[in-house]
Amino acid sequence: MADDEEAVELVGGGGEAAADKDTMSSTLYDRFDEWRSHRYILPRHYKLQTEEDIRKYSLWSVNFMITCSAINTKMLNPNFAIMCNPYSGNPESFPDTEPFGFNSATYFLPMCTLVGVAIASIFIGTLSDRLGRKILMLVLGWVSAVGSIVKYFTRHTFWSFCISNFIFGFFLGNLPIGMAYIGDIEQNKKRKEHLLGMLVGCFVLGNSGGGIIAVLMADVGLFTPLWIGAGLMFIANILSHRYMIEPTKDIAETPVDIEDKFTLNEDDEDVIRPDLIDQKTLWNIVGGALLDNIGSTGLFPLCLSPLALETYYSQFVAVNEPPIMSILAYQWLSVCVALLVIPSTQMTPWFFEKLGVAGVCVFGNSCTAIVTSLLLMIGAAFPATNLSFGFFVFVMYAGFPFTVFSQLTTGPMLDAIAPEDKIGFVQGLNNASMNFGMALAPWLFGLLADATNTNVAIITGICFSIGAALANAPLMRHPLMGKQTPKPPPQKRILKGEDEEIVQKMLSGNYVDPELTLEIAKTRAKNGLPTVVPRVRPYAEEKGDLGKLAKEASATFEFRRELADRILAALANRERAENEFSKEELVQFLNTVSRGNSSNQNDELIHQATSDLGVWMGEYLEDNGYSPHTASVLMKQMFMTAFPRLVDDGPQVTEDNVEEYLIRQRRVMNSYAEHKKKTTLLGTFARSAGGYHGHGWW
Numbered sequence: 001m002a003d004d005e006e007a008v009e010l011v012g013g014g015g016e017a018a019a020d021k022d023t024m025s026s027t028l029y030d031r032f033d034e035w036r037s038h039r040y041i042l043p044r045h046y047k048l049q050t051e052e053d054i055r056k057y058s059l060w061s062v063n064f065m066i067t068c069s070a071i072n073t074k075m076l077n078p079n080f081a082i083m084c085n086p087y088s089g090n091p092e093s094f095p096d097t098e099p100f101g102f103n104s105a106t107y108f109l110p111m112c113t114l115v116g117v118a119i120a121s122i123f124i125g126t127l128s129d130r131l132g133r134k135i136l137m138l139v140l141g142w143v144s145a146v147g148s149i150v151k152y153f154t155r156h157t158f159w160s161f162c163i164s165n166f167i168f169g170f171f172l173g174n175l176p177i178g179m180a181y182i183g184d185i186e187q188n189k190k191r192k193e194h195l196l197g198m199l200v201g202c203f204v205l206g207n208s209g210g211g212i213i214a215v216l217m218a219d220v221g222l223f224t225p226l227w228i229g230a231g232l233m234f235i236a237n238i239l240s241h242r243y244m245i246e247p248t249k250d251i252a253e254t255p256v257d258i259e260d261k262f263t264l265n266e267d268d269e270d271v272i273r274p275d276l277i278d279q280k281t282l283w284n285i286v287g288g289a290l291l292d293n294i295g296s297t298g299l300f301p302l303c304l305s306p307l308a309l310e311t312y313y314s315q316f317v318a319v320n321e322p323p324i325m326s327i328l329a330y331q332w333l334s335v336c337v338a339l340l341v342i343p344s345t346q347m348t349p350w351f352f353e354k355l356g357v358a359g360v361c362v363f364g365n366s367c368t369a370i371v372t373s374l375l376l377m378i379g380a381a382f383p384a385t386n387l388s389f390g391f392f393v394f395v396m397y398a399g400f401p402f403t404v405f406s407q408l409t410t411g412p413m414l415d416a417i418a419p420e421d422k423i424g425f426v427q428g429l430n431n432a433s434m435n436f437g438m439a440l441a442p443w444l445f446g447l448l449a450d451a452t453n454t455n456v457a458i459i460t461g462i463c464f465s466i467g468a469a470l471a472n473a474p475l476m477r478h479p480l481m482g483k484q485t486p487k488p489p490p491q492k493r494i495l496k497g498e499d500e501e502i503v504q505k506m507l508s509g510n511y512v513d514p515e516l517t518l519e520i521a522k523t524r525a526k527n528g529l530p531t532v533v534p535r536v537r538p539y540a541e542e543k544g545d546l547g548k549l550a551k552e553a554s555a556t557f558e559f560r561r562e563l564a565d566r567i568l569a570a571l572a573n574r575e576r577a578e579n580e581f582s583k584e585e586l587v588q589f590l591n592t593v594s595r596g597n598s599s600n601q602n603d604e605l606i607h608q609a610t611s612d613l614g615v616w617m618g619e620y621l622e623d624n625g626y627s628p629h630t631a632s633v634l635m636k637q638m639f640m641t642a643f644p645r646l647v648d649d650g651p652q653v654t655e656d657n658v659e660e661y662l663i664r665q666r667r668v669m670n671s672y673a674e675h676k677k678k679t680t681l682l683g684t685f686a687r688s689a690g691g692y693h694g695h696g697w698w
Helices: 002-012 017-037 044-050 052-073 077-083 102-131 133-152 158-169 175-185 189-216 225-243 279-299 303-317 327-355 357-381 386-403 405-416 420-451 454-477 500-507 514-526 539-551 553-572 574-580 583-595 603-623 632-642 658-692
Strands: none
Touching: 044 052, 052 102, 052 133, 052 175, 052 189, 052 225, 077 102, 077 189, 077 327, 102 133, 102 158, 102 175, 102 420, 133 158, 133 175, 133 225, 175 189, 175 405, 175 420, 189 225, 189 327, 189 405, 279 357, 279 386, 279 405, 279 420, 279 454, 303 327, 303 357, 303 386, 303 454, 327 357, 327 386, 327 405, 357 386, 357 405, 357 454, 386 405, 405 420, 405 454, 420 454, 500 514, 514 553, 514 583, 539 553, 539 603, 553 583, 553 658, 583 658
């Protein structure tokens, strides 16, 4: 204790600096020894930042939880038409659905769940911003597991089942939490769009998966799939508890790239979040999404039920004829169409690049209106035959992936305008608008169809889709959502992690120390990326700097000669060469540096730079007393003498010709270096002698 007290006195009493330093160092060493002998626990959020497997498992657990929640949300949808038909012959059908008719009752059941989800989504994102993503995800998950069981025991009457669906619907709205979680842990724009697409794909897969389970278990019971849903939620909760890691708000959750690889195109574009939400843009996006979800109801489910159900089933059964479409076929069509969202998520990145996020949204709205119109024309105007039914299914399945584009754009657009502490809030609004549209629109359209007819309801949906396209069109002018200006190829820009000043000088065509130039090229080649292609400054622009350019030549020539010497020496010593590099690695490096690899070689860029250099040389010759226009053959001969062939069989270096290539390059560099040395030496003598003798003979 005496030593400790003395240490405190030295530090607090303001002794000499050296004493303070020694005391603090010894204390640190003692403390370090204590740390080494004690068990410690590293906070998991550090692993989320630094370990790729930990990050992957955490994301997988979130995706699985979202999938299982979506399964529970749409678990019984294919059975609702049978539940709401007292004359279906199924003993589990509700005795009555008063005061609703068949269409409105069929859509009122899913509406109860989705209204609960929509209301919860308004608050759930903000709550997750405050309380944390994981704790709220687990609370919703466990209550949903219990809810599936409770709903099974309320299946005997229409209204008791509706009430339980509404109450437990509040706990199925965890999609905003998943989207906000991705916004927390991924700062790279392109990778985040990819992860959001995967999450939405899991959500849609869950929607379809729930319906598929219901169809497969139709003979077991209309409500039995609820037990499957409860079991899946139990498993999802266990996995999330084990693998999901809560991101910290104090440290940016940008994963460390252990291999320190550069990224190309949008991959090197991190998200820069605003300090405040642009309210006008926010409500434009949310309003457009609401119109889009209402309009999409005209396509699905109205084009299937009642349009296809009436056209290809009910009217045949009413006259005791075999229907073109069976109930089982209807169920499979309704659950499998949602699977088409998966190819949509794979296509959207390409469309984002070509049209911009807002442009893809408007394109999706327009496709929804067009596809719905075609289905209405086929189902209402053409006779009900096997051929027309085939066309109906073809148009629906071929067009549906493009109609989903608009729904896949809302999340990225909202994320782009969200401050760091409002990510959950904006994604909650996104989910709320989607679920309000999905909940209310089918039921209201069902009432409209019962009051008028199916065609009027579908035409109304088409009008909403057109309105959504018009509402979203102004977003195409937004700098974050319109079509982005294409980035230059990697040969013509600074990559993330590079020294900006050095690479900018290279790109500008200015002189850079050859060792630094090689270091940039080496790092790029190591990552499979082409080296910088400098701008060829026009001759007129650098005419006044030719003396400086010539002065810097010696260092470049000597460095290139020494580099060739070292490589040739290593190749000559086979044992050492094997330890340092192989011929194959050397060839790959040389070709990547000079032309890029097969995936990023830009022949147009190479040709342009070569042409610009040719123009420069022609203008130099003309300006310095040569006559290239009359002595082109002589000029060619001079060029061939100054630049002898380095390879005999094309521009590519191979394992067979790499040594000869290096030898010839060394010969050229050596001749230039020696010539430069001689001319420099003679010039020095001339200047020195001229200082003593006014008319030296040299």
